[in-house]
Every structure is written in C-alpha cells, then in structure tokens.
Amino acid sequence: MRLKIASAALAMVLAAGTQANAETLKFAFQGTYNQLDPYSLNETFSLSMHGNVYETLVRRSADLKIEPALATSWEVIEPTRWRFHLRKGVKFHNGNDFNADDVIFSADRVRAEGSDLTQVLSAEVKVEKVDDYTVDFILPGVNPILHSEWENWPIMDKEWTEANDAVKVTSASDTNPNYASLHANGTGPFKIASHEPGVKTTYTVNDSWWDEKQHNLTGAEFTPIGSDATRVAALLSGELDMAYPIPVQDIKRVDNNAGTSALTGPELRTIFLGFDQRRDELTYSNIKGKNPFKDVRVRKAFYQAIDVDAIKAKIMRGLSEPSALLISPFLFANSGDFSRYPYDPEAAKALLAEAGYADGFEVSMDCPNDRYVNDEAICQATAAFLARVGIKINLNAQPKAKYFAKVLASGGFDTSFYMLGWTPGSFDSYNILKNLNNCRDDKGTASPFNLGGYCNPKVDELTKLVLSENDEEKRNALISEAYTIINNDVSHIPLHQQGLAWGVSDKVTVTQRADNKFLLKYVNFK
Amino acid sequence: MFGFISRRIAMALVVMFVVALISFLLFRFVGDPVNQMVGVETTPEQREALRQRLGLNDPVLTQFFRYIWGAVQFDFGNSYQFKQPVADLIGRRLPATLELSFASAIFALLLGIPMGVYTGLNRDSWLSKVFLSVSLVGISLPTFFIGILFIFLFSVTLQWLPSFGRGEVVQIAPFWDTGFLTASGLKAIILPAITLGLYQMTLIMRLIRAEMLEVMRTDHIKFARARGLPNRSVYYVHALKNTMVPVITITGLQLGSIIAFAIITETVFQWPGMGILFLQAVQNVDIPIMAAYLLLTAFIFVVINLIVDLLYVVIDPRLRTERGRA
Numbered sequence: 025m026r027l028k029i030a031s032a033a034l035a036m037v038l039a040a041g042t043q044a045n046a047e048t049l050k051f052a053f054q055g056t057y058n059q060l061d062p063y064s065l066n067e068t069f070s071l072s073m074h075g076n077v078y079e080t081l082v083r084r085s086a087d088l089k090i091e092p093a094l095a096t097s098w099e100v101i102e103p104t105r106w107r108f109h110l111r112k113g114v115k116f117h118n119g120n121d122f123n124a125d126d127v128i129f130s131a132d133r134v135r136a137e138g139s140d141l142t143q144v145l146s147a148e149v150k151v152e153k154v155d156d157y158t159v160d161f162i163l164p165g166v167n168p169i170l171h172s173e174w175e176n177w178p179i180m181d182k183e184w185t186e187a188n189d190a191v192k193v194t195s196a197s198d199t200n201p202n203y204a205s206l207h208a209n210g211t212g213p214f215k216i217a218s219h220e221p222g223v224k225t226t227y228t229v230n231d232s233w234w235d236e237k238q239h240n241l242t243g244a245e246f247t248p249i250g251s252d253a254t255r256v257a258a259l260l261s262g263e264l265d266m267a268y269p270i271p272v273q274d275i276k277r278v279d280n281n282a283g284t285s286a287l288t289g290p291e292l293r294t295i296f297l298g299f300d301q302r303r304d305e306l307t308y309s310n311i312k313g314k315n316p317f318k319d320v321r322v323r324k325a326f327y328q329a330i331d332v333d334a335i336k337a338k339i340m341r342g343l344s345e346p347s348a349l350l351i352s353p354f355l356f357a358n359s360g361d362f363s364r365y366p367y368d369p370e371a372a373k374a375l376l377a378e379a380g381y382a383d384g385f386e387v388s389m390d391c392p393n394d395r396y397v398n399d400e401a402i403c404q405a406t407a408a409f410l411a412r413v414g415i416k417i418n419l420n421a422q423p424k425a426k427y428f429a430k431v432l433a434s435g436g437f438d439t440s441f442y443m444l445g446w447t448p449g450s451f452d453s454y455n456i457l458k459n460l461n462n463c464r465d466d467k468g469t470a471s472p473f474n475l476g477g478y479c480n481p482k483v484d485e486l487t488k489l490v491l492s493e494n495d496e497e498k499r500n501a502l503i504s505e506a507y508t509i510i511n512n513d514v515s516h517i518p519l520h521q522q523g524l525a526w527g528v529s530d531k532v533t534v535t536q537r538a539d540n541k542f543l544l545k546y547v548n549f550k
Numbered sequence: 551m552f553g554f555i556s557r558r559i560a561m562a563l564v565v566m567f568v569v570a571l572i573s574f575l576l577f578r579f580v581g582d583p584v585n586q587m588v589g590v591e592t593t594p595e596q597r598e599a600l601r602q603r604l605g606l607n608d609p610v611l612t613q614f615f616r617y618i619w620g621a622v623q624f625d626f627g628n629s630y631q632f633k634q635p636v637a638d639l640i641g642r643r644l645p646a647t648l649e650l651s652f653a654s655a656i657f658a659l660l661l662g663i664p665m666g667v668y669t670g671l672n673r674d675s676w677l678s679k680v681f682l683s684v685s686l687v688g689i690s691l692p693t694f695f696i697g698i699l700f701i702f703l704f705s706v707t708l709q710w711l712p713s714f715g716r717g718e719v720v721q722i723a724p725f726w727d728t729g730f731l732t733a734s735g736l737k738a739i740i741l742p743a744i745t746l747g748l749y750q751m752t753l754i755m756r757l758i759r760a761e762m763l764e765v766m767r768t769d770h771i772k773f774a775r776a777r778g779l780p781n782r783s784v785y786y787v788h789a790l791k792n793t794m795v796p797v798i799t800i801t802g803l804q805l806g807s808i809i810a811f812a813i814i815t816e817t818v819f820q821w822p823g824m825g826i827l828f829l830q831a832v833q834n835v836d837i838p839i840m841a842a843y844l845l846l847t848a849f850i851f852v853v854i855n856l857i858v859d860l861l862y863v864v865i866d867p868r869l870r871t872e873r874g875r876a
Contacts, residue, residue: 052714056830059633066589140589142596156623194633201633220642222830223631223822224715249714249820253698258713261705345600394833425581425835433594434601459591468594476655 033324047242049547051266052255056248059205061063061194062178063139066449071176072541073246077117077226078210081108081127082171086535088354088451089167090171094122094179094211103166103494110157114234116181117215119209124153129182130518138193143449144177147429168499172450184209208469211547213237214244222248227544229508238418239381259284259527266534268526268542272341272397278527287536290345291524292352293395297330297406298515299323300440302477308388308418316381317440317476324365324515325375329413330371330406331367332519339401343523349507351448351456352521354538358504364518372413384414390442392427397522403443417441429482433468437475444475445522447539453503457487461510558859562852569848570621573841574614583630583835604630617841621825626845627838631830636842640824646716647816647823651738651808654747659801662751666758667790670766681755688752697745697818704741712738715822733856746815757800763791768792799858806854823862 030141055069062074083093093232095108114122140232147162170390185191208216213235214227227244227276242537249255249267256274259267260281270278271284278286299317300306316322331363332346345353346364353359376382391403400421422430431439448455463479464469486506493499524540535546584597601607605616612710620627626636635673665685669678705713717734719727729735765771766789774788813825820826824843831839 035792056631057632061859064633065587066591140592143591199629205633220822221634222827247715247820250826251817251820254701254714254818254820257698257701257706260708261713263714316641423581423833423835425583425586427581428585429582432597433599434584472594 026088042269045239047435047549049241049244049544049549050247050264051244051265051542052247052249052258052264052267053270053542054120054248054250054252054255055080057219057225058199058221058244059194060206060208060216060219061202061205062180063134063141063193063466065203066143066176068447068540071227072104072543073213074178074208074210075175075212076214076244076502076544077208077212077216078173078180080179081110081179081211082174084175084537085541086537088538090175094127094201098171101160102328104163106163106170107370108161110159111234112157114211115232116184116211117230118181120181120209120500122179122181122211123156124159125156126179126182127151127159129179129185130179133180133185133193134177135189136193140396141176144173149411166494168494168496168517169450171453172452176449178210180204181209190412198390201439203264213239217243228244230550237545239545240549241544244544245548256527259529262529263293264527265529265532266526266542268540268548269397270525272343272523272525274523275341283530284527285530287522287526287534288536289345289536290352290354290521291447291540292451292521293445293517294347294350294352294521295402295443295445296350297326297479298442298444299326299516300437300476300477301515304436306387306440307438310386311381313368314538316379316385316387318378318407320512320514321375321379322381323517324408325372325379325413326415327365327514327517328368328370328375329372329415330409330517330519332364333367334409335402336520339398339405340520340523343397343525344520346520346522348511348519350446350460350510350516352538355448355451356453356500356503358500361504362507364515369413370410375537376413376415377423384416386416386418387441388420388439390427390431390439391421392424392443393421395424395427396443396445399443403520431475433472434468437468439475442475444473451539454487454490454508457490458485458502461506461515462487476516478510480509480513480515483509484492498516554863555860558856562584562856565852566845566848567618570618570841570845573844574617575610577611577835577837577840580832580840581835583837586834586836587630600667620841621845625663629839630712630836631833631834631839633705636838638778639827639839640842640846641725643822643824643827645728646821647812648811650739650742650746650812650821650823651744652804654745654808655801655805657743657748658750658754658804662754663758663797665751666755667785668760669755670759670762671785673763679796680808682695685752685755693749693814694818697741697815700741701818702747711741716822742819743822744851745818746808746812750801750808753804754797754801757797758790758793761787761796764787765792782838795847798861802854802858802861806851809850813847 038090052364055070057070057073062078079093079096081093085091090169094111096111096113098106098108101107110124116122128151131145135145135147150162152160152162154160161170185204190202190204192202194202194205198513206219213230213233215227215230219225219228229242237483252271255267256278258264259278262283275286275288278284301317303315305313307534336344336346348362348364350360376384384421389403389407391400394401403419403421410417429435431442446460459471459473461474461478463472463482464471464477483506486502490499490502493502526536528534531550533548533550551769584601588597605613608769624637628634629639630635632639665681669681672678701713706709715738716729717738718732719729720731721727727818729739771789774784811830812823816823816825827839828843
C-alpha cells in the first residue's frame with residue numbers, strides 16, 4: 025500500500041512541471057544578465073535585455089534602420105543644431121509621464137562618471153529644453169551620425185531615479201549597488217517582475233505600452249546557461265523555447281530534432297588579424313633589429329597565405345562570410361566595390377622572398393580562446409596555412425581575461441601578431457577608421473584599438489573629413505577612399521563576419537537581428 | 551579539552567590566513583578584471599581610472615591586507631560583475647548548494663551502505679559483480695560526462711526530468727529558499743544529486759565492502775556465530791556496527807568536498823549554487839567572489855576536521871585517557 029502511494033506520488037512528480045504557461049517564453053543565453061542599470065555596461069546582450077524594458081529616442085528596426093521611438097520626428101535646423109520632437113502621452117512603468125526633463129536628465133547621466141556608454145553622446149554636446157516635448161541638441165561641429173548609437177541610450181525617468189537616490193551610475197568600482205541596478209522603470213513593452221543576477225530574470229507585459237503590440241506573450245523567463253551542452257539539451261527537450269548561441273557543431277542537431285530549428289545569419293562583427301607595425305623590432309620573433317611587418321609585402325604575403333574559404337568550410341561549418349573589409353557589408357553601402365586578395369600560397373612565397381624572407385621567419389601569435397566563435401581553431405588553422413609558406417607561428421591562445429590584459433592598451437599592446445573581432449557600435453565606418461586605423465601613440469591615444477599601430481596620415485585626414493561630411497554620397501566616397509588605402513597597405517587581414525546561430529522551438533517565431541539582439545517584442549507563439 | 555579546542559581553533563585560523571594569502575597571490579595570474587567590467591569601446595583612460603578606483607594598482611600585499619581587514623569584519627567587498635556585496639551573493643546561493651550536497655550525500659549513503667554490505671557478504675554472486683562493475687564506472691567517468699549523459703538520456707530522450715535549474719523554490723526563511731517543497735523542485739534535484747553523489751556512493755560501497763570482509767574474519771564474529779545468533783543479527787548488529795567508524799570519518803570529510811566541489815555538477819545542470827557562482831567569477835576575474843569562496847571552502851574543511859577530531863576523542867576512550875595523562 026505504502027509502495028503504491030509512493031509510486032503514485034512519483035508519477036505525479038514526473039508528470040508535473042513539463043506543462044508551462046504556453047505564452048510565457050522561456051529563453052536562455054550563455055552569459056549572465058547582471059545589473060539592471062542601463063548605463064553600467066556597454067555589452068550587446070545586456071543592452072538587448074534592457075531594450076525590453078527601456079526605450080530610446082530613436083530605435084533600430086528589424087533590418088537595423090533608424091526609426092522613431094520616443095522621439096516622433098527630428099530635424100537639423102542648423103548644421104550644428106538638431107531638434108527632436110518627443111512623443112506625447114508616454115508613461116513610465118510607474119505611471120510617471122515621459123517628457124523633455126527626462127531626456128535632459130538621461131543625457132547628463134549617460135555622460136556622467138561611471139557610465140560605460142559615454143560614447144553615445146559626446147560630452148561637448150549641449151542639450152536644451154525648448155518646451156516639454158521638444159529638445160535641441162547643440163553640437164560642437166557637424167556630425168551626421170549624432171543619433172547612430174542612440175538605440176543603446178535608454179531614457180530613464182528623472183523623478184524615479186532621483187527619488188530612489190540612483191542618480192549616480194552604478195559603476196564597476198562602486199561599493200554599493202544603487203536602486204536602479206536592481207530595479208527598472210522604463211517605458212518599454214515589458215516590465216521586470218523579478219531579477220536575480222546569474223540565476224533568473226522574469227518579465228511581465230506592460231499593457232499600457234504606447235506602441236502597437238507585435239508579440240502575443242504574457243511574460244518571459246530568462247535563465248543563463250553557461251554550459252553549451254546543457255543549453256542545447258534544454259532546447260531539444262522542450263524546456264526552453266529559445267536558446268542562444270548554438271555552437272556551430274550542434275546546429276545540425278537542433279535542425280534535425282523534431283520541434284526545434286536553428287536560425288542562422290551573418291553577424292555584424294568582423295574577425296580579423298593584425299600586425300605590430302609600430303615597434304622597430306618585433307617583441308616575439310626571431311628576426312632581430314628590424315620589424316618585418318613594416319614591409320607591406322610581408323603583410324600581403326600573410327594575407328594571401330591564409331585560405332579563408334577553408335576556414336569557412338572546415339572550422340565555421342559554413343557559418344561565416346569571408347570579408348574584404350573590416351566592416352560588415354550590411355553597414356557600408358559601397359562594400360560591393362571591394363574584394364579580398366585571392367588565396368595564393370605561391371604569390372605569398374614570392375612576396376616573402378622579395379622582401380628578403382625567402383626562408384620565412386618565426387613569430388608569436390596572440391589569440392583568445394573563449395571570446396569569438398571557434399577563435400582558437402581559426403588561429404590554429406592560420407598557423408598551419410602560414411607554415412606552408414615558411415612562417416613558423418608560435419600560438420599563444422588564452423582565455424579572454426588574460427588575452428585582453430596582454431594585447432590592449434593597458435597591457436602596453438604587448439603583441440606581435442594577433443586576432444581581434446570588432447563591431448562598430450554606431451553601425452558606421454567612422455567608428456572603424458577611428459578605432460582601428462588611425463595613427464596612435466604608445467598609450468593608444470587617438471586610436472585605442474589599433475593594437476598593431478598601423479599609421480597612414482592620409483587615412484587620418486580622411487577620417488576627419490568623414491566625421492564632418494553631411495552629404496551621404498560624398499561621405500561614402502570618402503570612406504571608400506580610406507578603405508582603398510587601408511586595403512593597399514594591408515593594415516589588417518580581415519577574415520570573416522562570424523555567423524550567429526539561435527535555437528528556436530517550432531512553437532514560436534522570433535526575429536533575428538544582425539546585431540545579435542534578441543528582442544521579446546518580436547516573439548509570437550503560434 | 552578546552553586547551554585542545556583552542557589550539558585547534560588557532561591552527562584553523564592560521565590555515566585560513568594561508569589559504570587567503572596563496573589565493574590572493576594566484577589572482578595576479580587570472581587576468582585583468584577591468585576588461586571584463588567595461589564594454590569594448592571604453593577608452594584606455596577610463597579603464598585606467600577604474601583600475602585606480604578599485605585599488606588594483608596598489609601592491610599585492612596592500613590589497614591583501616585591505617581584504618583581510620574587511621574579511622575580519624565580515625565585509626568581503628562587492629562583486630565586480632554583479633555590483634552587489636559578495637556576502638549577500640554567497641548567502642543567497644548557499645541553500646541551493648547545501649540542498650544539493652545533502653541530497654547527494656543521502657543518495658550515496660542509502661545506496662552505498664546496502665550495496666557494500668551485500669557485496670561484502672556475497673562476494674561471488676553475480677549481483678555483486680554487477681555492483682562492482684557499476685561502481686567502477688562511477689569512479690572512473692568524469693562528473694561532467696556523467697551529467698551530460700544523464701541529461702541526454704533522461705531529459706532529451708525520455709523527457710522525464712528537467713535538464714537545468716532548480717525548479718520552483720519556496721522561501722521558508724529570509725535566508726533560505728528550498729526546492730524540496732515543490733514537485734518541480736524535487737524533480738530538478740534528482741539528476742544533479744545522483745551525478746554529484748555517484749563517486750561518493752562508490753567510495754562508501756567499496757569501503758564498507760572491504761571493512762565487512764575484514765570484520766567477518768575477526769574473533770568476535772566467530773564467537774557470535776558460535777553462540778548460534780541468527781545471521782541477520784551477526785551481519786547487521788555485530789559486523790556492520792564495527793565497520794561504521796571509518797565510514798563516518800570518510801563520509802564527514804567527503805561531505806566537505808561535496809559542498810566545496812559541486813562546481814562541475816552545478817555548471818552542467820545550471821544549478822544556481824555557489825559553485826557556478828565561483829566558476830563565473832573565475833571566467834570574469836571577479837576577485838572578491840573568488841577570494842570569499844576559497845575562504846569559505848577552507849572554513850568548511852577546517853570546521854569538519856575539527857568536528858572529526860573531537861568525535862575521535864568522544865568515540866575512542868583510549869585517546870581520552872592518554873590525553874588526560876599527558
């Protein structure tokens with residue numbers, strides 16, 4: 025009898041739990057969602073999670089075009105004065121009205137000490153209230169891409185933030201988290217119902233959202249799952265409706281499983297290799313007294329020795345797009361005019377011989393092993409390709425925490441040959457030129473992520489022109505000119521745009537954006 | 551007795567101090583925390599300012615003593631990733647880890663002891679051979695592999711049990727949320743508890759088996775048999791009792807390692823306990839969490855060792871008299 029009860033109880037236990045509210049989306053990501061303060065960290069995943077709750081003056085559509093959000097329209101009334109008309113009748117989740125004061129407050133806060141989003145709005149821009157629903161931005165100089173990064177600049181409620189003593193941004197060094205890092209009050213389509221960092225975050229629907237609702241969710245539940253195998257298993261077993269990223273080797277499995285499919289597409293991030301072109305002698309090489317990477321022929325030889333299509337086929341399992349530029353073709357209208365130097369080991373050998381390195385040489389390569397899709401495998405393949413033309417690569421692949429500490433400015437750009445990935449936050453080429461291709465000094469001023477110190481004054485000049493050119497066609501022509509110089513100089517070796525892969529249950533439809541932002545407002549249960 | 555305990559406590563403090571010092575020296579080699587705390591576009595100047603504010607530019611010893619000064623006041627600093635006090639974070643994760651450890655210890659004991667007794671008594675039966683082979687698997691396969699195997703069998707293929715998480719939890723005290731009171735919570739603990747407890751089960755089973763074989767040969771068992779006692783009484787009263795002393799010691803020490811090293815099991819099953827918190831901290835160079843976790847682990851071991859030492863004195867009268875004379 026007792027056994028019977030026990031087994032009945034067990035059966036009940038086993039039966040329960042698989043049923044869930046059909047309209048609550050359960051999703052997982054590999055990383056954790058930490059603080060809720062939207063200005064604390066400039067990282068795509070956190071920003072996309074904030075994006076369910078907070079809204080911005082302008083936002084990006086599914087195909088990444090800028091569209092009105094909290095601002096209904098804007099005009100450039102003088103070359104350096106932009107006027108934004110704000111949406112009326114919008115309320116924050118706590119019932120407060122959205123108005124010009126909130127915009128000015130947010131503009132101050134996002135540029136305050138501790139904010140990691142200071143680049144969305146230059147410190148020199150003045151923000152002026154014209155009336156309750158009109159705000160002017162007065163720029164120090166012409167800037168056609170003033171609002172390009174504003175999707176990452178959520179507008180906060182002035183009254184709420186002040187009342188809860190959260191005006192100061194919770195920065196990494198703060199000893200006490202403020203109210204805004206554990207609570208959220210936006211104008212967006214969802215509210216945060218509960219938030220336990222690293223464990224679970226739940227959303228409920230904001231029924232009084234001003235915009236037309238495109239989703240049919242009643243809520244959502246987020247769990248971080250760090251282990252790839254577990255994340256995939258949870259999706260396959262139906263416990264999750266959506267999980268990302270899916271490792272490339274599991275994409276087929278997810279597709280073949282009944283009830284789930286993999287959604288893949290090119291991401292905006294470009295993976296590339298770079299050379300130390302600044303030091304007079306390479307730190308990690310057997311060539312002493314000179315720096316072979318100062319010779320464009322050597323750089324071009326490296327470029328032509330690497331078979332990027334083989335990397336795509338074998339390592340990325342087809343999920344990458346070989347790239348001729350350091351920017352995704354999505355983000356630059358003229359990218360069709362550029363093509364990669366062909367893979368040609370014979371030409372590479374000839375170039376090396378011409379440069380005086382017929383017998384090749386030895387150089388160390390720095391590579392992360394937990395940052396980009398199959399980063400270490402790509403570096404290993406690179407080493408193998410270069411070995412065929414006589415270059416011996418000593419590969420130093422490390423976790424990102426160690427890797428970035430070595431190669432970035434804080435480590436003194438301590439590398440001779442490295443791999444890096446870059447997504448321009450503004451979705452614009454100016455960001456690429458400025459961060460990766462302008463001349464820098466030893467501290468990295470002027471071009472902090474130009475790790476190898478590539479320098480061509482003509483590119484610097486063009487970069488300045490690009491910044492202040494308002495006419496789109498002329499601007500694109502300037503960018504093309506800069507990219508042509510960079511390509512001729514082989515400043516870097518662009519490899520590919522890595523692919524993004526989401527696993528989605530067949531019960532739901534989602535919209536995949538190329539910037540890898542997963543937004544709940546597009547999710548529908550069938 | 552008082553002198554013994556205070557000597558032990560003084561030694562424990564020294565151990566914890568040394569653990570803290572060594573771990574602090576090791577943190578220099580895990581990487582730069584600042585790069586994990588900011589976005590990619592943060593300028594080198596801002597990064598440097600942050601490093602300065604966090605005190606990361608001070609000499610290691612200065613950082614260490616600042617940490618110890620905080621730790622003696624139970625202030626373990628703030629997590630770099632979560633921007634919350636580390637003591638709160640660990641406190642909130644502690645129930646999950648303790649419940650998992652408890653469940654897996656129960657599993658290991660409830661299965662390990664009977665299996666050990668059986669294999670000790672029936673050495674040549676086929677069932678003993680099955681138990682021994684299974685236990686070999688338990689001891690030789692790595693935990694993460696067993697966990698993933700379980701997930702693919704019981705979650706993906708059979709769809710009986712959840713593959714991750716703790717299910718629904720109930721808050722029974724301000725500092726304690728339990729998964730033992732809900733159906734989904736009970737279901738969720740089965741796979742991780744078995745995965746975590748498999749090694750311990752094997753260990754206990756083999757230990758009891760060896761002890762049983764040993765004890766069955768001793769004189770007092772022969773004498774018990776000669777008295778004509780029934781088998782059951784010989785096996786379970788006279789024999790098993792005598793095997794328990796080493797088992798209790800080992801189980802106690804193993805409990806410490808279950809709690810401290812649930813890291814892998816927690817990661818595979820996304821069990822929201824301390825272990826996964828620690829692993830995330832390592833990946834993100836979250837030094838305050840790493841330091842506090844290692845201190846806590848040292849503390850757990852020190853306390854368990856102390857209890858075991860005291861139990862010896864209580865259980866074994868010889869130790870008591872010798873100490874008394876000395």
